Structure formats: C-alpha cells, structure tokens
Amino acid sequence: MLEIQDLCVSVEGKEILKGINLTVNAGEVHAIMGPNGSGKSTLSNVIAGRPGYTVTAGSIRFEGSDLLALKPEERAWAGIFLAFQYPVEIPGVNNSYLLKAGLNALRKQRGEEELDAMDFMQTVREKAKLVELDPAFLSRSVNEGFSGGEKKRNEIFQMAVLEPKLALLDETDSGLDIDALRIVAGGINKLRDPSRAMVMVTHYQRLLDYVTPDVVHVLADGRILTSGGADLARKLEREGYDWLLK
Amino acid sequence: MTDTHDTVAAMVAALSRHEAWRYTKLSPLVAALGAEWWQPADQVADSHTPAPEFDAIPLDGTCDLPAISRQRQATPEGGHDAPFTAQLNRLFARQTTAIRLTDGSHPEQPLLLIQRADGGACYHRHTLEIGAQSAVTLIELFDSGRSEAALCSSHLQITLQPGARLTHYRIQQQAASHHHLGSLQIEQQRDSHYRLHAIELGGGLSRLDLTIHLQQPGAECDLNGLFVLAGTQHADHHLTIDHAAPHCRSRAEYRTVLDGRSHGVFNGKVVVQPGAIRTDSAQHSANLLLSKRAQIDTKPELEIYNDDVQCAHGATVGQLDDEQLFYLRSRGVSEDGARTMLITAFAEAVIMGIRHDPLRQRVEQAVLSKLNNG
Numbered sequence: 001m002l003e004i005q006d007l008c009v010s011v012e013g014k015e016i017l018k019g020i021n022l023t024v025n026a027g028e029v030h031a032i033m034g035p036n037g038s039g040k041s042t043l044s045n046v047i048a049g050r051p052g053y054t055v056t057a058g059s060i061r062f063e064g065s066d067l068l069a070l071k072p073e074e075r076a077w078a079g080i081f082l083a084f085q086y087p088v089e090i091p092g093v094n095n096s097y098l099l100k101a102g103l104n105a106l107r108k109q110r111g112e113e114e115l116d117a118m119d120f121m122q123t124v125r126e127k128a129k130l131v132e133l134d135p136a137f138l139s140r141s142v143n144e145g146f147s148g149g150e151k152k153r154n155e156i157f158q159m160a161v162l163e164p165k166l167a168l169l170d171e172t173d174s175g176l177d178i179d180a181l182r183i184v185a186g187g188i189n190k191l192r193d194p195s196r197a198m199v200m201v202t203h204y205q206r207l208l209d210y211v212t213p214d215v216v217h218v219l220a221d222g223r224i225l226t227s228g229g230a231d232l233a234r235k236l237e238r239e240g241y242d243w244l245l246k
Numbered sequence: 247m248t249d250t251h252d253t254v255a256a257m258v259a260a261l262s263r264h265e266a267w268r269y270t271k272l273s274p275l276v277a278a279l280g281a282e283w284w285q286p287a288d289q290v291a292d293s294h295t296p297a298p299e300f301d302a303i304p305l306d307g308t309c310d311l312p313a314i315s316r317q318r319q320a321t322p323e324g325g326h327d328a329p330f331t332a333q334l335n336r337l338f339a340r341q342t343t344a345i346r347l348t349d350g351s352h353p354e355q356p357l358l359l360i361q362r363a364d365g366g367a368c369y370h371r372h373t374l375e376i377g378a379q380s381a382v383t384l385i386e387l388f389d390s391g392r393s394e395a396a397l398c399s400s401h402l403q404i405t406l407q408p409g410a411r412l413t414h415y416r417i418q419q420q421a422a423s424h425h426h427l428g429s430l431q432i433e434q435q436r437d438s439h440y441r442l443h444a445i446e447l448g449g450g451l452s453r454l455d456l457t458i459h460l461q462q463p464g465a466e467c468d469l470n471g472l473f474v475l476a477g478t479q480h481a482d483h484h485l486t487i488d489h490a491a492p493h494c495r496s497r498a499e500y501r502t503v504l505d506g507r508s509h510g511v512f513n514g515k516v517v518v519q520p521g522a523i524r525t526d527s528a529q530h531s532a533n534l535l536l537s538k539r540a541q542i543d544t545k546p547e548l549e550i551y552n553d554d555v556q557c558a559h560g561a562t563v564g565q566l567d568d569e570q571l572f573y574l575r576s577r578g579v580s581e582d583g584a585r586t587m588l589i590t591a592f593a594e595a596v597i598m599g600i601r602h603d604p605l606r607q608r609v610e611q612a613v614l615s616k617l618n619n620g
Contacts, residue, residue, distance in 0.1 A: 048576055049572075049575075049576070050572055050576075051568065051572060052568075071575070071581065072572060072575040072576050073575040073576075073578055073579060073580050073581065073584075075576075076575070076576055076577060076578035077578055081576075082576050084573065084576075087573070088567075088569045088570050088572075088573040090570050090573065090574070090588070090591065091591065091595075092590070092591025092592065092594050092595060093574075093587050093588070093591045097587075098574065098577060098579070098587070099577070101577075101578075101579050101583060101587070102574075102577035102578035102579055103578070105578040105579060105580065105583075106578045141591075142573075158577065162577065162578065
C-alpha cells in the first residue's frame with residue numbers, strides 16, 4: 001500500500017529525514033518509535049502533505065502512484081488520514097460541518113452519492129460511540145475548548161467517519177490519562193481492518209500495550225535503525241534507546 | 247451653480263489636513279463627480295419597495311402604525327454638525343424626516359428603512375426618537391436601484407429616551423460604482439440600550455462617522471462591525487463613544503475581511519469625561535488580510551479624564567492560519583473550500599449576532615457569494 005524509498009526531507013534547510021525505507025501493507029499496524037527529535041512526526045507529516053517540508057530525495061508511493069505530487073486534500077481523497085499530534089482549534093467551524101464537507105468530498109471522489117443530513121447524522125452518531133464521544137460535540141467548534149483527551153478522541157472519531165485506507169497516528173497517546181488512553185486505544189482496535197493500514201508514531205510503549213503492532217521500527221537521527229516485532233517495543237521500554245544508538 | 251461645488255471642494259481640501267480623514271481621501275471623488283452633483287436637493291422619494299423577504303414596518307409614507315408618528319420638514323439651516331459627512335448632508339438635504347416611536351411601545355416587527363441610490367446624488371436625512379421604555383429593531387438597508395455612478399449621503403440621528411432599547415442593523419450593499427458618506431449620531435438617555443450591527447459589503451468608497459453620546463447614567467451601547475471588501479473597495483468607520491455620565495457601558499467589536507487591493511479603516515475613540523465614574527468600556531478590532539495588497543488601518547483610541555474606569559482596547563491583524571488550513575484540507579476539504587470555511591467562521595462571529603433570521607440569511611448569502619466571486 002505504502003512504499004517509501006530513500007526518503008530525505010529537510011525543514012528550513014535542515015535535514016531531518018536521511019534516507020527512509022518503509023513498506024506498509026494493507027491490514028498491518030506499524031509502530032514508529034524513537035527518541036525526541038528523531039524525525040518521527042516529520043515522517044507522518046510528509047506523508048499527509050503538510051506544507052513546510054522539502055523532499056530533497058527519494059519517493060513515496062501510495063497504491064502505486066506518486067503521493068508527493070498530490071495536494072493534502074487529494075491525499076485524503078486517496079485514503080490517507082493523519083491524526084494530529086496537536087489537533088488544531090478552529091473557532092466558528094463546527095465539527096459536523098467539517099466532517100460532512102470532508103466526507104462528502106471523499107464520497108464524490110469515490111463516485112459515491114453525497115450523504116443527506118439524516119444519513120450523515122446517523123453515521124456520525126454511530127461512530128461517536130466508538131470513542132465514547134458525546135454527540136453534543138458535533139455542534140461545537142472544531143477542538144475549541146476541548147481537553148487534551150477530548151481532542152485525541154475527536155481525531156480517532158474523525159478517522160472512524162472518514163474510513164481511511166492508511167491512518168497515520170502521530171503521538172496519539174501523548175497527553176492522555178489512563179482512561180482516555182484506554183478509550184482511544186479501544187477505538188483504534190475497533191478500526192483495525194484487513195483492508196486498512198495504520199502507522200502509529202509514538203515515543204512510549206504504553207499505547208502499544210493496548211494496540212499490538214505487527215511491526216516496530218526505531219527511528220533515530222533521521223534513519224530507521226532497526227525493525228522487529230512487538231517484542232522490540234518491550235525491549236525498548238525496558239532498556240531505552242541507548243543500546244541502539246551506540 | 248458652481249458655488250456649492252466650490253464650497254464642497256474647499257471643505258474637502260481642508261479635510262485633507264485632518265487626522266480623521268488621513269486614510270480616506272474625498273478630493274478625487276469631488277473632482278470626478280463634477281459640479282452638478284454637489285447641489286441642494288429634495289430628499290429622494292421614499293422607497294416603496296420593501297425587501298419582500300422581510301415582514302417589517304416600512305418607515306416611508308405608507309407607515310400606518312399608530313405608535314409611529316412621521317413628519318417631513320425642511321432641514322433647519324445654519325446648524326452645526328461636527329463630522330464632515332453630517333455637515334455635507336445638512337448642506338444638501340433640503341428635507342428631514344422626523345420619526346418618533348411613542349413611549350412604552352414594543353412593535354414585534356422590525357422597522358425598515360431602505361435608502362436607495364439610483365444614480366446621481368441622493369441625500370437621506372432622518373431623525374428617529376425611541377420613546378421611553380420602548381423596545382424595537384431597526385433594519386436600515388442601503389442598496390442601489392441602478393448601477394450608474396451615484397453618491398449616497400445619509401444622516402440619521404437617533405435619540406433613545408430613558409429605558410429605551412434599540413437593535414439597529416445597518417447593511418450597506420450598494421453597487422460598486424456607488425459611494426457612501428454616512429453619519430450616524432446616537433443620543434442615549436438614562437438606562438437606554440443601543441445595539442448596532444453595521445455590515446459593509448458594497449460601494450466603492452464608504453465612510454461612516456458614528457457618534458454615541460452616553461448622556462445619562464446606566465446607558466449602554468454594543469457596537470458590532472463587519473467589513474467584507476474586495477477589489478478596490480474602501481470602507482472607513484470612525485467611531486466616537488462619549489462617556490459623559492457615570493455607570494455607562496460601551497462595547498465595540500469590529501471585524502474586517504480584506505481581499506484584492508481593498509482598504510479598511512477603523513478608528514474607535516472612547517472619551518471618558520471627568521464625571522463619568524464607573525465607566526466600563528472595551529473595544530476590539532480584528533482584521534483578516536487575504537491578499538498582499540489589501541490594507542487595514544486600525545486605531546483604537548482612549549481619552550480618559552478620571553481614575554474610576556475600566557477600559558480595554560486591542561487590535562489584531564492576521565492572515566488565514568496555515569495550520570487550520572492544513573487541518574481542514576487533511577480532512578478532504580479542498581483548498582478553496584477550506585479558505586471559505588475559515589473566512590466565514592471569522593465573519594460569523596459578527597453575523598451570528600443578527601437575531602432577525604431572514605436578514606441574517608441575506609447577509610450570510612451576500613458574504614458567501616462575495617467570497618466565491620471575489
């Protein structure tokens with residue numbers, strides 16, 4: 001589904017990613033771990049198309065086509081979703097309005113009919129249950145005045161509504177207390193699907209206690225140092241990153 | 247015939263040195279429109295074509311509400327009006343229409359004043375008195391019957407007697423070839439309440455001088471402004487809020503959305519007189535620039551002559567937020583759609599305050615179509 005080859009990325013002239021190779025297949029859950037500043041978030045942002053990053057070498061292909069040529073919205077239409085590390089507050093734009101616009105744009109691209117207001121509300125109410133989100137959230141401005149936990153739950157809720165092929169979860173566990181972590185992880189597990197891939201970027205093991213990855217990669221200084229199974233994450237939790245960085 | 251034109255030209259020339267006219271220049275307008283424009287005129291016939299979507303009481307000759315008295319009289323000569331817009335209007339508007347809503351009346355329907363420019367120069371001059379303990383909504387629409395160049399000069403003086411409450415929607419939607427010089431003077435007596443939503447969408451050059459006199463204790467005003475400008479449009483609101491009595495409260499919240507080479511000017515001056523203790527005043531101007539060539543000049547001013555006051559003011563100028571744009575686009579909203587969403591959200595803060603549903607929808611539509619076409 002996703003093939004990244006020799007990807008080099010710089011931000012404001014500083015090289016952050018120094019040759020990343022990564023292949024993610026449908027149905028797989030990958031965890032990307034690594035110390036702060038290693039380039040984890042840069043990787044997910046570049047895949048989603050966030051402006052401000054310069055790809056200096058390499059390629060990203062998604063279902064065989066060149067992802068880097070697409071605008072952020074075109075990547076969403078292709079089936080890519082980024083759960084933000086810091087979800088943005090947008091006063092005056094309400095959640096259901098945004099989701100309806102996004103979902104209908106996606107459906108249009110897939111050649112499906114737009115949902116009418118009734119069907120849409122039914123869909124979102126159902127999905128809101130996945131992350132135990134009060135439907136009253138729908139009529140509030142996007143993320144405005146939400147607690148950290150509510151923001152992250154809202155990200156997973158949006159993912160559930162938009163049903164992406166590839167979900168990038170950027171530090172979705174950061175800033176969550178244990179109850180919120182359980183709810184968010186539960187939502188992610190319910191969205192695991194043989195046709196869907198997920199890439200979780202995380203600094204800690206704790207999300208992986210709830211969501212067991214198929215593959216774990218360790219990213220440091222812009223390179224993937226090693227990859228392995230779920231055991232690798234537990235070893236990192238016990239022994240830290242030092243043994244890898246030596 | 248050239249006499250009045252020369253008078254106006256001289257007045258306008260004197261303005262060019264005046265701080266209040268620093269960002270809005272009238273000389274090109276006076277030169278361009280020629281002498282025949284600057285003559286005393288009968289007040290244009292009252293418009294008898296109320297916007298059909300409004301269930302409203304028209305304040306023209308057809309008004310038959312017993313609570314309203316209406317008289318047309320010659321404009322008294324020799325009076326002195328402070329802002330130039332008011333002075334110009336007195337010079338040329340031969341008649342003044344005096345309207346009064348009697349004490350203690352609460353009409354359910356809003357009052358409607360349509361001021362239409364039909365080419366040439368049009369002078370509208372009204373006084374409106376809201377009787378004690380009355381409460382009413384006024385919708386004032388400025389539109390254009392035809393698209394030939396026109397000048398619309400409007401002066402409205404409103405008196406709120408003790409305990410009166412007025413919600414005033416002032417919507418300027420004139421054609422781009424039309425120019426607007428407005429003056430709005432509000433006199434507020436004890437415990438009266440005035441709420442304004444002033445929306446600037448149309449016109450080439452548009453200026454409003456708004457003066458609020460909080461004359462007696464307990465008076466409150468709540469002023470909300472929205473400019474949505476594109477192309478070479480120019481809109482300028484100069485506010486003066488005069489706190490002349492104790493325990494008065496004033497609020498001003500202005501938002502501008504400027505695209506193309508448009509130019510917005512906001513000047514909000516709050517004066518707190520020596521006796522006006524316990525004054526509570528705040529004003530804020532938020533501005534969104536959509537293009538590199540759009541310009542905003544915003545200046546909140548405070549003149550305070552006693553210590554027992556709470557006054558706040560602030561201004562922000564910015565562009566669309568890249569993070570917000572990316573967030574919306576990452577959810578599948580197109581770039582244009584995301585921009586419109588954010589701009590609309592910014593403007594909605596003012597539009598949502600319009601509590602008259604058909605009018606709010608009309609303004610929302612006008613703003614949207616402007617964003618999509620400009």
